[in-house]
Amino acid sequence: MENIVQSLRMEREKPFCAYLYDLSKLRHHVNQLMTTLPSACRLFYAIKANSDANLLTTLAPMVHGFEVASLGEIEKVRAVDAKIPILFGGPGKTQEEIEGAIHHGVTLLHVESIHELQLVNHIASQKGTTVSILLRVNLRSSVPNAQLKMAGVPTQFGIDEVEVPNAIALAKSLPNVKLLGFHFHAMSNNGDSKTHVYFVDHCFEMAKTWGKEWNIDISYINVGGGIGINYQDVENQFDWVDFMEGLEKVLEKHNNTNWQTLFECGRYITSSCGYYAAEVLDIKQNHGKSFCVIRGGSHHLRLPAAWKSSHPFTIVPVEKWSYPFARPELNDSVITVAGELCTPNDVLARDISVPRIRVGDILLFSYAGAYGWAISHHDFLSHPHPEHLYIESDSINGSGAKTEDKRLQIKISVV
Structure with a gap:
């Protein structure tokens, strides 16, 4: 996934911010659940975790049905499958x-x-x-x-x-x-x-x-x-x-x-297939602590702020630097990851040790496929929404590089 993010970043002029869903990983995970479930049991997907239409379409042929909590969710399911x-x-x-x-x-x-x-x-x-x-x-x-x-x-x-x-x-x-x-x-x-x-x-x-x-x-x-x-x-x-x-x-x-x-x-089905990627816009120190401010935040991924916890992430290095002045960076430091909102509650991770981080690098948050975008206050401060990318990773080998005979397939929709 890190190589995919690096490649996608090079194709864009603006700071990178996106949800990425690995649909092949989702199918593999759910297939393992379904094949090990006893015959007397039925597995339904609780769509409150993530009601994205692409995910529902992927899951519909695999699970025994969907669990919903509103008429709106019923209508989302019926838009995907009339009989499930x-x-x-x-x-x-x-x-x-x-x-x-x-x-x-x-x-x-x-x-x-x-x-x-x-x-x-x-x-x-x-x-x-x-x-x-x-x-x-x-x-x-x-x-x-x-x-x-x-x-x-x-x-x-x-x-x-x-x-x-x-x-x-x-x-x-x-x-x-x-x-x-x-x-x-x-x-x-x-x-x-x-x-x-x-x-x-x-x-x-x-x-x-x-x-x-x-x-x-x-x-x-x-x-x-x-x-x-x-x-x-x-x-x-x-x-x-x-x-x-x-x-x-x-x-x-x-x-x-x-x-x-x-x-x-819900969470156990889709969480692991989803990622949230956000570019580092600034690095700064206040009152003895180091902060990395990202293009994004809790208006996209509300879960860590709601639970007052740190969400797991990896740092995707981006070598491109377009400015004539020095690139801010930290080495062997402890950072707090904050978003772009005008509230001190917009924090996605606190006091995390990192070996190196620079403005322009990308933070890739894992396990973001459930209770991420679906529960977030998207339009607070009217910042742009993230892209939503759907990846068929069957065409990618274990290192994330493209195979010789297949192309990486990415579908993009605008939310």
């Missing part, structure tokens, strides 16, 4: 969204509250149809080391575990909803495979208890996503192989259930 299964979750669904879900043939609707349950039934009655639902449960316990928690703590998500029996009773009494199981999305960015196995097992136990007590014909148990990315130690990522081994044991333990187990992963 859709799971629809999220709090605060409006009448328009529920009507849209029915219109677009959403497969399962995750009901978040007693009120929403009644609203879905009312709208389905008016439409003369029945909506297949899962009740979203806010468990009283969750995975303790997950970075964000949607359950196990007071949040706006799902139905409190103690209120689930009341929700089941109501659902069974309503003529225009069909209760097919439970939804347990409880966390985000969990990096520990063993605690994730424990969580899935706990979800099974809870669903079995309610299924037996209320004589529910359960078809699905949705254990959500929440599988994380280690941004601080990129060599030490979630152990998918260990998780699959543990998951097989959980499924064997509960082999009398005959349910489909649904996963709705």
